[in-house]
Amino acid sequence: MRKYNIPHKFQLTTIIELYAQWIKEGRLKVNADWNRDIGAKFTVQDPCNIARKSGSNKIVDDLRFVVKTVVGEENFIDTVPSRMNNFCCGGGGGALQAGFPDQRRAYGKIKFDQIKATGADYVIAPCHNCHGQIEDIGLHYGGRYHVVHLWTIICLALGVLADTERAYLGPDLAEVGL
């Protein structure tokens, strides 16, 4: 809309900012009790569009606030670098469908090494391009992490994640709260 100067009456926001707002307002009653004993480790992928390309760290800081709230601060391990200086996963800009898989995977090696260095069991990827690419490079380079949507972990923490909504969870979390 900005690019084409298309006038619009509505405001634009992201679900991540709303999650953070709802937690702060007490409307989204969520905590990390479920993960206290399990201690599953999480990291996040900062999608370029909501990090660097949004022009500020606002959304990715909200993302960290939400993730730390639902998995426990001690179970969150950030990548280096991260937030606005994050490395792109290599799946964006159409790369996943551009037809150059060898180059796309070589590009993704930096992301893979970054994730591996965190030692995290789970990567929360709040973007479908990132989700697809990080899953693919994990398989390609032999990673042992799982890639999950943020809503999956929020619902796990809320105790409302059904057995049919666990396709991306590993065996350690597959039964939690059922």
Add this chain to the structure above:
Amino acid sequence: MAEAIKIDTLDVELKEAVLDKVPDANFDLCLTCGTCTGGCPASEQFGMDPRKLIRMLNFGMDEEILKSDWKWVCSMCGRCQLACPMNINIPKLIYNIRAKMAREKRPKGILGSCDQHIRTGSAMGAAKEDFEFTVLDVAEEIREGHPGFEDLEVTVDRVGAQMVLNQNSREPVTEPEEMGPLWKILHLVGADWTYPSVMWAGENYCMFLADDEGWRYIIEEFVLHVDNNLKSPLVVNTE
């Protein structure tokens, strides 16, 4: 003895064409420091990197630039520009190099997704009827089978809802049960929301295709629908 290159006499057609569209792209300010390249994961693929690209652009090596497939490996992530001391707009250069290619010759996967989006409202080609059928069907399953969510409400095109959500088309098309957790959160916080039936999908492959016309059409249709038909004050990007 080697002869110095006469900068003033170089034919830099591509550079001038891109500068016409992106006047503040700063290509002439390049210090050749290589900071862009040092931090670019696409460096060295197809023998190219951002510094080399700017050099080639400034030397007028248009044919070599346009020939390279590197423009489809670069994801326009913007890390080069963030690091660049002279704020050179390399992502927009890539976009405009992509746009120089005949539309039908651009990568089939991206082209197909863009065309589907223009035609149906989503890159995976699910028309609004299919989308509506799927979400209402999954919502019914949740109401019937997930205790505590008997009152879960999912609507399409509900006029006057407080917020309109987009949805990546991968979910309704390939993994519909993944929409459930999002809806449950919205239900538990008491959000007043709806999906739009027009251009409902969150992705935009026309942007990746560098198809200005298609990109603009998708956004315009969406804006008109939300502002004029749904009259919702807030649009929520779900990814």
